[in-house]
Amino acid sequence: MKGEELEQQAREQWEREISAPALRGSIYDRHGNLLAGSAMVDTVVALPSQIKDPQQTAAMLATVLSMEEQRLLELINRDKAAVYVKRKVEKDEAEAVRSLNLPGITFTQENKRYYPNGTLASQLIGFVGTDQGWGGLELYYEEELKGKAGRYIFPSDNLGRELPHAVRRYIPPQDGHDLMLTIDETIQFIVERELAWAMIEFEPDQIMAIAVNPQTGELLAAASKPDFDPNEYTAFDPECWTLSPITSTFEPGSTFKLATLVSAVEEGVYRRDEAFMCTGSINVSGTNIGCWTSTRGGHGPITFLEVVQGSCNPGFITLGQRLGVEKLLSYIAAFGFGARTGIDYPGEGSGIVFSPEQMGPVELATTSFGQGVSVTPLQQVMFVSAIANGGYLLKPYIVAEIRDSEGNVIKKNEKEVVRQIMSAETSQVVAEIMETVILEGSGVNAHIEGYRIAGKTGTAQKVGPTGSYIPGEYILSIIGFLPIDNPQIVLYVAADGVKRGAQWGSQVTAPVFRRIMEDVVKYLGIPPEGEVREIVRQVEVPDLIGLTVDEAAALVDTEGLLLRLIGDGKLISRQT
Numbered sequence: 001m002k003g004e005e006l007e008q009q010a011r012e013q014w015e016r017e018i019s020a021p022a023l024r025g026s027i028y029d030r031h032g033n034l035l036a037g038s039a040m041v042d043t044v045v046a047l048p049s050q051i052k053d054p055q056q057t058a059a060m061l062a063t064v065l066s067m068e069e070q071r072l073l074e075l076i077n078r079d080k081a082a083v084y085v086k087r088k089v090e091k092d093e094a095e096a097v098r099s100l101n102l103p104g105i106t107f108t109q110e111n112k113r114y115y116p117n118g119t120l121a122s123q124l125i126g127f128v129g130t131d132q133g134w135g136g137l138e139l140y141y142e143e144e145l146k147g148k149a150g151r152y153i154f155p156s157d158n159l160g161r162e163l164p165h166a167v168r169r170y171i172p173p174q175d176g177h178d179l180m181l182t183i184d185e186t187i188q189f190i191v192e193r194e195l196a197w198a199m200i201e202f203e204p205d206q207i208m209a210i211a212v213n214p215q216t217g218e219l220l221a222a223a224s225k226p227d228f229d230p231n232e233y234t235a236f237d238p239e240c241w242t243l244s245p246i247t248s249t250f251e252p253g254s255t256f257k258l259a260t261l262v263s264a265v266e267e268g269v270y271r272r273d274e275a276f277m278c279t280g281s282i283n284v285s286g287t288n289i290g291c292w293t294s295t296r297g298g299h300g301p302i303t304f305l306e307v308v309q310g311s312c313n314p315g316f317i318t319l320g321q322r323l324g325v326e327k328l329l330s331y332i333a334a335f336g337f338g339a340r341t342g343i344d345y346p347g348e349g350s351g352i353v354f355s356p357e358q359m360g361p362v363e364l365a366t367t368s369f370g371q372g373v374s375v376t377p378l379q380q381v382m383f384v385s386a387i388a389n390g391g392y393l394l395k396p397y398i399v400a401e402i403r404d405s406e407g408n409v410i411k412k413n414e415k416e417v418v419r420q421i422m423s424a425e426t427s428q429v430v431a432e433i434m435e436t437v438i439l440e441g442s443g444v445n446a447h448i449e450g451y452r453i454a455g456k457t458g459t460a461q462k463v464g465p466t467g468s469y470i471p472g473e474y475i476l477s478i479i480g481f482l483p484i485d486n487p488q489i490v491l492y493v494a495a496d497g498v499k500r501g502a503q504w505g506s507q508v509t510a511p512v513f514r515r516i517m518e519d520v521v522k523y524l525g526i527p528p529e530g531e532v533r534e535i536v537r538q539v540e541v542p543d544l545i546g547l548t549v550d551e552a553a554a555l556v557d558t559e560g561l562l563l564r565l566i567g568d569g570k571l572i573s574r575q576t
Helices: 002-014 054-065 069-076 091-100 136-140 142-146 185-202 230-235 253-267 304-309 313-323 325-334 361-368 377-389 424-440 505-524 549-557
Strands: 015-020 034-046 083-086 105-114 133-135 150-155 169-171 178-181 206-212 219-225 275-278 281-284 287-290 300-303 392-394 399-403 409-412 417-420 454-463 469-482 489-496
Touching: 034 091, 054 069, 054 083, 054 091, 069 083, 091 105, 133 136, 133 142, 136 142, 185 206, 185 219, 185 489, 185 505, 206 377, 206 505, 253 313, 253 325, 253 377, 253 424, 253 454, 253 469, 275 304, 275 313, 281 313, 281 361, 287 313, 287 361, 300 304, 304 313, 304 424, 313 325, 313 361, 325 361, 377 392, 377 424, 377 469, 377 489, 424 454, 454 505, 469 505, 489 505
Parallel strands: none
Antiparallel strands: 015 150, 034 083, 034 105, 150 169, 178 399, 206 219, 206 489, 275 300, 281 287, 392 417, 399 409, 454 469, 469 489
8 A cells, every 4th residue: 555655646746737628518599599609719828947038038928918027927937837827818919929939838728708799698698707607697507518627647857847758648628518598599689679779768777678488488588788798798897797687676666566466356356347436545544655646636437447557556555455465465475476486597586575474554555556575577577477378387497408518418498387376267367457558558658550468567666775765766667478369478678767758667668668579579470460459549639738757758648648758858848
């Protein structure tokens, strides 16, 4: 045994190793389009024991590597067998170093990650730092993508130099696995193009969108603006690296009213033709809670169908009261709110909902119309996907397959039903109610002629760092799906901190939703319905002069009109 130990110690003293890097796996969209790839590039390495003139070597390298001479001198004088001088250099830099023919300066090869589409899907894909994934799928699937490095092993002299004519041993690397995503590059492009348009048109601090296939749980597209180029990630604010539709939580506002609606339909406490009187506010345990129509006396006498179409807060509070704390919270939990979906992406948010102990009459009321709770956009699209698919909450996923370097499938993700959260009958009833929101209510600006669309808009007050609402700051949103008879896509759009235009989801995010869906239906080849359900109405345009932009938007919103603003003022001075 002693002899074997001595032999091992001797081998360690005279054997040296050079890493043989593995090629990092590539990332593709659902159709095989490359989203992230790798190439082997040169890294400049110094072998200090073989450098005859460190000062001259540092001076000559400084001229071709754009590095400080003193820094190079420190590197090549280190007491190590090998030292990285500059990693992953450009081709012209490598050629320039080779032309110098400097003793003790050599090369090894390393992976360099590249993203052929620049900013497209950048937050989803993430990026690779010096040696590993630092964000997005690059981080989440680091173990699968990175592979395992190989080794060159060779005998050396007492200065660490390879012995001439020595035989090298080679242990080959194992290249990383490839990811085949559920993302559709074309839908992703359409979404990002329209978000970029909205950034110019409405000047929000941020705008985001997420689209899923409601029948399978596959993520089709997800993005937020501003974003970044993963090829040059250090040039961007780290806040731009985040995929907000998955990681961000905020108060949903009126899109959350769908949770109250589904619960009420399931429990039989929603009757669409039942009369309701909206006076502009409702008193709950001594607290007066207003409707968004309070400045003009409320909606007046309406039906509960019109409560949904007009997004009437007092009407939804009434539905919440009929359900009660235990039932409403039970449904909210079943719908997936307050818990992570388990999607294969790092940093997913979970949101916050009241516990039964925290929920009094006022909290029950505000929760009923989407205030006082926080959710993620992903949670909302998975809940609405259940409305679209007959009542089943699905687990969302981004990676469809993982393949080895030979193309063999080693893992495959498929549709996974978490649980049934509503009956098929309820899902159909709610979808038809949501269709009337698009045809006659606050979502008319999302309507596409010839297509039956279910949708709901939202306008939520924005919560500041102190936990209180920020005056005049809103998150505007819309969620919906099409076609109603065989839903193929659920889309959510939200805008935060809009600087131009009215502070209403119907006026900002609904047009963005429509623009995205118009191109998506063409791309997917979804034909118009045989029966075009178009409602022709005669509308008297109200007098808006003297109103604030938000007051004017609220007024035209009820008539399904789109407010087009000219100028940057806060009051309407003229209309045509």
